[in-house]
Amino acid sequence: MSSSNQRPILIVGAGFAGAVVARELAERANISSVVIDSRDHVAGNCHSVRAADTGILEHVYGPHIFHTSNRETWDYVNRFGVFHPFVNRVKASTQRGIFSLPINLHTINQFYGRHLNPVEARAFLASVADSSITAPANFEEQALKMIGRDLYEAFFLGYTQKQWGCSPRELPASILSRLPVRFSYDDNYYADTFVGIPEAGYTRVIENLLDHPCISVRVSTPWDPAMQRDFGHVFFSGPIDAFFGYEEGRLGYRTVYWDRLVAEGDYQGNAVINYPGLEVPFTRVHEHKHFAPWETHNRTVVFTEFSKETTAADTPYYPKRLKTDMTVLEKYQQRAAASPGVTFIGRLGSYRYLDMNVVIEEALKVTRQFLELPQPT
Numbered sequence: 001m002s003s004s005n006q007r008p009i010l011i012v013g014a015g016f017a018g019a020v021v022a023r024e025l026a027e028r029a030n031i032s033s034v035v036i037d038s039r040d041h042v043a044g045n046c047h048s049v050r051a052a053d054t055g056i057l058e059h060v061y062g063p064h065i066f067h068t069s070n071r072e073t074w075d076y077v078n079r080f081g082v083f084h085p086f087v088n089r090v091k092a093s094t095q096r097g098i099f100s101l102p103i104n105l106h107t108i109n110q111f112y113g114r115h116l117n118p119v120e121a122r123a124f125l126a127s128v129a130d131s132s133i134t135a136p137a138n139f140e141e142q143a144l145k146m147i148g149r150d151l152y153e154a155f156f157l158g159y160t161q162k163q164w165g166c167s168p169r170e171l172p173a174s175i176l177s178r179l180p181v182r183f184s185y186d187d188n189y190y191a192d193t194f195v196g197i198p199e200a201g202y203t204r205v206i207e208n209l210l211d212h213p214c215i216s217v218r219v220s221t222p223w224d225p226a227m228q229r230d231f232g233h234v235f236f237s238g239p240i241d242a243f244f245g246y247e248e249g250r251l252g253y254r255t256v257y258w259d260r261l262v263a264e265g266d267y268q269g270n271a272v273i274n275y276p277g278l279e280v281p282f283t284r285v286h287e288h289k290h291f292a293p294w295e296t297h298n299r300t301v302v303f304t305e306f307s308k309e310t311t312a313a314d315t316p317y318y319p320k321r322l323k324t325d326m327t328v329l330e331k332y333q334q335r336a337a338a339s340p341g342v343t344f345i346g347r348l349g350s351y352r353y354l355d356m357n358v359v360i361e362e363a364l365k366v367t368r369q370f371l372e373l374p375q376p377t
């Protein structure tokens, strides 16, 4: 594709998806783009701000931990910011006590009051798991097959009901597959080779991605369909149903929100503590300074996380992908396929529960396809 007579490209959304597409168009083909965002800042939901009252770097839309096992992706993000290695050691606070997550040898021994070694724990879990389930059709079946009813009810049932607002039987098994089960004392929440958090925050990483003479950024600029005619192509990272004016119906999303508390000292001694039980209405508590253990702060800022159904006024976070959603999504996907001037990208554009690393990998891939460049092997 020649760059000289190329009309500029419009990129809707200044999160990772949009910023990576803009950067690739600029670096690989010298193509100009305009990146718009309806919010008054870039970085989408990984936006981070150093709070004026505490000096602590806050992940405004909830904590984000970057993890990948793909060296190319890791090297790519490290071009745009210094990432500190970070290990997320989540705990679960229940009425029976505090347990280690994700489920590992420590959790199994704590929960059942045993002294099992890895081989014994594997055999024990197999004895309590439901072996009659061969092809789990939903979240609950996946859990019963993997860990059995006791651990499922203690750690997953209530949390998932609070988080998703429905029965785990209605949710896809793939949601549970995000979490490992380990027969060792490894309590790293993520199984990936590279895990880190940017020293200066994600917003700086996105600003650096967008810092190129071919890229103009306009914040506080909502998408308007009339914009399309001024551009050669649109990359759209907003909700796919919003793009089509919700004409086929609204896709279901959960949104999350937080109670913010500022306190002195150390509030909970850890970055994340989950509350899986239904005796409290929230799902987890984040203490932001523990996401930056390389910094020192006397004060602390704590976010208690709640989840609810997304209304027209809320930020969509988690695509629910219930059966009814998938029927609606199919209609939007057919319309997208018949709209050659637009490419849908990112979590909202594709209505999938994607992590940042996958969003970046897909944005790199889709831009190479657009530029008709070979894909990496």
Ligand code: UDP
Residues within 6 Å of the ligand: 092, 101, 155, 156, 157, 159, 160, 163, 175, 176, 178, 179, 274, 275, 276
């Ligand atoms: N989950 C749970 N209990 C926990 C942690 C997670 O039931 O203590 C379930 C829940 O359904 C959640 C899903 O596993 O939505 C994925 O968890 P993850 O921590 O990956 O969610 P995220 O950090 O993306 O919100």
